[in-house]
Amino acid sequence: MIKTLAGQIKEFKKASILTPVFMILEVLFEMMIPLLMASIIDNGVEKGDIGHICKVGIAMAVLALCGLWAGVMGGKYGARASTGFARNLRRAMYENIQNFSFSNIDKFSTAGLITRLTTDVTNLQMAYQMLLRMFTRAPASLICAMVMAFTINAKLASIYLVAVLVLGTCLVLIMSRATKYFQQVFKKYDELNASVQENITGIRVVKAYVREDYENNKFFKAAENVYRMFIKAENIIVANMPLMMFTVYACILGLSWLGAKMIVVGGLTTGELMSLLTYCMNIMMSLMMLSMIFVMVTMSVASAERVTEVLNEKSDITNPENPVMEVKDGSIVFNHVNFSYKKESSEPVLKDIDLQIHAGETIGIIGGTGSAKSSLVNLISRLYDVSEGRVLVGGIDVREYDLEELRNQVAVVLQKNVLFSGTILDNLRWGDKNATEEECIRACRLACADEFIERMPEKYHTYIEQGGSNVSGGQKQRLCIARALLKKPKILVLDDSTSAVDTATDAKIRRAFAEEIPNTTKLIIAQRISSIRDADRIIVMDNGEVNGFGTHEELLANNAIYRDVYESQTKGGGGDFDEASNQGGEA
Structure with missing residues (x-):
């Protein structure tokens, strides 16, 4: 499946490579800012050195601008790569459908093919963009923030390890339960599209037999099925945000309590504590982005399977190796x-x-x-x-x-x-x-x-x-x-x-x-x-x-x-x- 989908990246490989490169650059620029902030507090504010504050402040502004530039470039190339990928998928599916024999066409419903060309491809486009940008940024930010935190103070940074393990385990449980509902919801989309297509195609018959109420009820049932499936999945995923915020605030409380004690005994500076708190937010935000990626990827796996099914379907009827190019008569x-x-x-x-x-x-x-x-x-x-x-x-x-x-x-x-x-x-x-x-x-x-x-x-x-x-x-x-x-x-x-x-x-x-x-x-x-x-x-x-x-x-x-x-x-x-x-x- 992955090989089939990756084959449609084609001319957007360069954009697909540049996007994660720029996202990593953005992370590196951002990760250096908390260190400079610690230097401002410890060597500038506490010592009253205005020159140091101005010099480091300018460096922080330059890093922020570089991070902004890298983020914009990552967004630009990510959008180009994902939309191009979606375009190629739709084109490849449509061209393959044109080559289908009648027996191939009989395997798919019209509504199912429309869903695959529209909703499913859109899901894959969004998932691909998130993989190129957020899936690169989140792990890079998580790793860099962890390394920086351990460099500053390994004892306090161990709080992050506990938080990451607990939160990661909970996210895996949430995603595994939500996946089965997302896999079913796109089949319900097919039923919804089939109801719309059948009604619009046969609208004259519907009106002739005064069956508008019946068709309304049929559409409502199909829409209700999609709604219920999404509600079941979202009711599970909704636990993601409270869990995330609980972990963030728990880490901040732990860092503040232990960090204050260490400052008193002289084992930590105020600037270092501020940097650790900043890295705490970076780590938690990285985990939050990873959870969003898992949600999107979970939804897109079902779409990927359906799109791949069409792309891999080969026509039962093909040209021979050396075809005859002239029909002599009509016998x-x-x-x-x-x-x-x-x-x-x-x-x-x-x-x-x-x-x-x-x-x-x-x-x-x-x-x-x-x-x-x-x-x-x-x-x-x-x-x-x-x-x-x-x-x-x-x-x-x-x-x-x-x-x-x-x-x-x-x-x-x-x-x-x-x-x-x-x-x-x-x-x-x-x-x-x-x-x-x-x-x-x-x-x-x-x-x-x-x-x-x-x-x-x-x-x-x-x-x-x-x-x-x-x-x-x-x-x-x-x-x-x-x-x-x-x-x-x-x-x-x-x-x-x-x-x-x-x-x-x-x-x-x-x-x-x-x-x-x-x-x-x-x-x-x-x-x-x-x-x-x-x-x-x-x-x-x-x-x-x-x-x-x-x-x-x-x-x-x-x-x-x-x-x-x-x-x-x-x-x-x-x-x-x-x-x-x-x-x-x-x-």
């Missing part, structure tokens, strides 16, 4: 493919899929909910890797291709359509960042998106709100199809991407595909048979297996599931696939 072969989302799963999601699809064919895919239609097409662009068997595109195993080249040639319009904040042109150019406005307009014509875009006041420069909240579901689907077409892919996958489009527009889109991109292999997942009946061939999926594969007429004649669905949707007034297939199963 697809599934060669006895089995697939599971998790290696330990006993039952595969896809079972012995054996299919051959020719380049330029239009293939319909139909099946009930959970029949693994989306899982099947996700293997083509290598969003997941097969568990057994092979998937070939253009006659070559997809695992041999360069990932970027493969995914540029396999355009997927997923079930969940996502648009980003920006103009319509900005969103379309996700398909091809160099696309001209004319090319964007042509893609929109193919996807029948030009019909509604032309009615907008600013047309293709209309601003799309985050998530596409200012366009309808059907409009969003057509924009996503146009975006995919701009990639000029050899394979186009439409994963139930026209479900929110009316049947007339759906027919126009299919006709445009047949006329304008005849050489592109088109895979169309649909629930309506009308969307795929004109396809060259149709795959019927059932429980992760291919139940039928053929033309519309062949399946009507030979496949009971397809025939039942067709009859329910034509004679029964447009029935649902799941309902029809269940009726067929009962029959």
Whole structure:
């Protein structure tokens, strides 16, 4: 974990080294001041030597200014090192997340990743700054003050040793008890973020069903859990300050009582006692800083583990050593493919899929909910890797291709359509960042998106709100199809991407595909048979297996599931696939 995190210091190593150097210099300058103060009292005040007082006073002022300069420089470089460290952590985590395969992403919740990128990294930033500054300053100050105190009077300085041992033992006990609560509190942060994210994403549904009170209560419970965990930890840590102050005042009383007796018998001077009292405060303040560091480090250990977990997660899908850089055509072969989302799963999601699809064919895919239609097409662009068997595109195993080249040639319009904040042109150019406005307009014509875009006041420069909240579901689907077409892919996958489009527009889109991109292999997942009946061939999926594969007429004649669905949707007034297939199963 430490090695992983330390690897993100990178260009801030110099600042990370200079910070403790300046902090040690600050301590050395400060530790010399009490000695000079003793000299002023013993050799200046008591003897009435004004010249000595002025000379030593100037030296103290110079040391104070040098200490101030060292402290400022330590703060400057410490801030630079810690903020740079946090920046590198966030960048490294974000870049690693971008390289995750779908199976890697499935391991983390969205709320958990957000917490790690924000709260956890902030905790590490604060802890790193404290380690560079206070963790250097506190031990250095403690050691220097102890050495100076023992140099002045070893008998009186032994009081500090007792105080340090007692206080150190108590601090270890406090921190060990508080640690377990800090480790749990960040999991509660995930629940809090999940509640906020879910509510904001689904705010329209919340308002439509008048569930504001329910969502308020759910958020309050998540916030209350964070509050209770912090209260439990803070109730333990709160003993730190009283314990610290008790030790400080006990040391002062002990020093004053014993020191006064020693002054009377002549074993100690007044100036030396004043220096010892000053060093007492330095030692106690060092211990107080150490306790604060322990609190911060205790909190940050849990954050460090969570951040390291993301940084160390390696993508399941990587480029081969010598990748193939060209996809010859859009032919697809599934060669006895089995697939599971998790290696330990006993039952595969896809079972012995054996299919051959020719380049330029239009293939319909139909099946009930959970029949693994989306899982099947996700293997083509290598969003997941097969568990057994092979998937070939253009006659070559997809695992041999360069990932970027493969995914540029396999355009997927997923079930969940996502648009980003920006103009319509900005969103379309996700398909091809160099696309001209004319090319964007042509893609929109193919996807029948030009019909509604032309009615907008600013047309293709209309601003799309985050998530596409200012366009309808059907409009969003057509924009996503146009975006995919701009990639000029050899394979186009439409994963139930026209479900929110009316049947007339759906027919126009299919006709445009047949006329304008005849050489592109088109895979169309649909629930309506009308969307795929004109396809060259149709795959019927059932429980992760291919139940039928053929033309519309062949399946009507030979496949009971397809025939039942067709009859329910034509004679029964447009029935649902799941309902029809269940009726067929009962029959």
